[in-house]
Each structure stands twice: as C-alpha cells, then as structure tokens.
Amino acid sequence: MAQPIVPRDLDVDFSKVPRFWLGDSPTATAISNGVNMLFPHGERFFVRSVKYFLDKIDDPVLRGQIKGFFGQEGRHAKAHDDFNAILRHQGYQIDQFLDGYKRLSTWLEERTPPKVRLAATAAAEHFTAIMAEGAFRRGALDRAAPEMQQLLAWHAAEEIEHKAVAFDVLQKIDPSYALRMLGLAYATVTLGGFWAWGAVTLARQDKITWRSALAEMRTLKDDNPIVRRVFLAGIRQYMRRNFHPNDNDDANLASTWFAAHGMAMPEAA
Numbered sequence: 146m147a148q149p150i151v152p153r154d155l156d157v158d159f160s161k162v163p164r165f166w167l168g169d170s171p172t173a174t175a176i177s178n179g180v181n182m183l184f185p186h187g188e189r190f191f192v193r194s195v196k197y198f199l200d201k202i203d204d205p206v207l208r209g210q211i212k213g214f215f216g217q218e219g220r221h222a223k224a225h226d227d228f229n230a231i232l233r234h235q236g237y238q239i240d241q242f243l244d245g246y247k248r249l250s251t252w253l254e255e256r257t258p259p260k261v262r263l264a265a266t267a268a269a270e271h272f273t274a275i276m277a278e279g280a281f282r283r284g285a286l287d288r289a290a291p292e293m294q295q296l297l298a299w300h301a302a303e304e305i306e307h308k309a310v311a312f313d314v315l316q317k318i319d320p321s322y323a324l325r326m327l328g329l330a331y332a333t334v335t336l337g338g339f340w341a342w343g344a345v346t347l348a349r350q351d352k353i354t355w356r357s358a359l360a361e362m363r364t365l366k367d368d369n370p371i372v373r374r375v376f377l378a379g380i381r382q383y384m385r386r387n388f389h390p391n392d393n394d395d396a397n398l399a400s401t402w403f404a405a406h407g408m409a410m411p412e413a414a
C-alpha cells in the first residue's frame with residue numbers, strides 16, 4: 146500500500162527570528178543557515194531532474210507521488226526563499242554567494258546527463274531524509290527559535306514522507322548500481338561543498354574564527370556530528386546494493402508531527 150504525498154502550506158512570519166536562532170550559538174546557526182540557503186535553488190533542481198523523466202513513468206501510484214513531491218519541494222523552496230529574505234534583513238550579504246552557487250550548479254547541471262542528475266537527486270534526498278530524521282530523533286530543533294522549529298520540522302516531516310520518490314523513479318528509469326553511485330558522488334561533492342561555502346560565508350560576517358567555532362562546537366557536546374552522521378554513515382548506508390529509502394522506518398516521526406500540528410495526513414491508497 147503506497148502512501149500518497151500531500152503538500153501542506155506553512156504560514157510562518159520569520160520577521161522576529163533572532164540572528165542566532167539556534168541555541169544562541171553563532172556557529173551552530175551559521176552551519177544550519179549554510180544549508181538553509183541552498184534549499185530554494187537545490188529543491189528546484191530536484192524537481193527539474195525528476196520532471197525530465199515524468200513521461201516515462203506509467204505507474205499511476207508513483208505518478209501521483211511524483212506530483213505530491215513537486216508540490217512539497219516547490220513550497221519548501223518558497224518558504225526558504227522567504228527565510229533568505231530575513232537573512233538579508235538581518236544584515237547578511239548573501240547574494241554574492243547565492244549568485245555564485247547558482248551559476249556554478251547550473252553550469253554543472255547543463256553538463257551532466259539527465260540520468261546522473263536524477264541519480265544525484267535520489268542521493269541528495271537520502272541525505273535530506275537523514276537530516277530530517279535527526280531533527281526529530283535527536284531533538285535537534287529543541288533549541289531553535291519557534292518559527293524555525295516550525296519551518297524545519299514541517300520541511301523535515303515532508304522530506305521523510307517523500308524520501309523514496311526520486312529513488313523509485315531512478316529504479317524504474319535505470320536501476321544500475323554504478324549510476325546510483327555516480328549520483329551519490331555528485332550529491333556528496335555538491336551538497337558538501339556548497340554547504341561548507343555557505344556556512345563559511347555567513348560565519349565570516351559574524352567574525353567567527355576557526356578557533357572560536359571549534360571551541361563552541363566542543364561545548365555543544367554533539368556526540369554524532371553532521372559530517373559523521375549525515376555524510377559518512379549516510380554514504381555507507383546508500384552503498385548497500387539492496388538499499389531502499391524505506392529501510393529506515395521513520396514514517397511515524399512525520400505523521401506524529403503532522404498530527405500534533407493539525408496538518409492533514411493523506412488517506413492511504
């Protein structure tokens with residue numbers, strides 16, 4: 146039984162979000178904002194990559210899920226655009242970075258075969274699903290400003306809901322393991338590279354030095370930091386030959402959050 150995927154609107158006013166909205170920590174906030182800045186352009190890339198193959202998918206259930214995926218990612222991109230406007234309002238110079246990120250990623254996209262773009266999307270969705278699971282299981286958002294808790298939990302819950310869509314499309318289009326691994330390499334390098342670049346761009350503007358960032362990270366006592374949890378463990382998992390996103394049973398994390406926040410859960414088909 147396949148779960149339909151429904152887009153939900155989020156109506157949050159970000160204007161009161163403090164500059165260091167994650168646990169009053171400049172470093173943790175810069176790291177989180179580093180990836181938040183990537184979402185609008187990144188998620189539109191995911192949609193384009195899947196849309197390219199839409200005509201080749203006959204399965205009505207999967208087609209329905211793809212439509213839901215488009216609706217969810219489109220809304221996430223818009224919500225993060227709104228949050229990027231708040232970063233500007235807070236005084237951050239982000240447009241030089243965003244222009245560079247868009248130009249470089251578009252340059253890469255134009256030179257990458259459609260199947261590799263699809264494989265990269267499937268892998269990137271695996272990374273976002275791990276981040277989403279971590280947001281709920283590790284209480285990562287407990288220290289965030291309430292508006293950001295809402296934005297990131299809503300986004301995380303929908304990422305969990307649609308985490309298998311791009312992967313399932315890839316399996317239908319070309320189930321080759323080598324292609325999946327190529328997509329993993331592409332997603333790892335681009336997500337990791339752009340994220341680090343974005344975080345450093347913001348951290349510099351707050352005069353955060355490497356030394357102060359490391360000292361601050363030590364006080365946070367994170368026993369399983371992002372690089373290890375999202376990238377190293379995530380890559381190892383994705384490299385399993387018979388991996389499927391639904392191997393990680395985290396659907397209840399999403400449904401529990403939606404129920405607690407009065408957001409609709411779709412009827413199972």
Ligand SMILES: [Fe+2]
Nearest residue numbers: 188218221304
């Ligand atoms: Fe998303």
Ligand SMILES: [Fe+2]
Nearest residue numbers: 218270273304
């Ligand atoms: Fe996604």
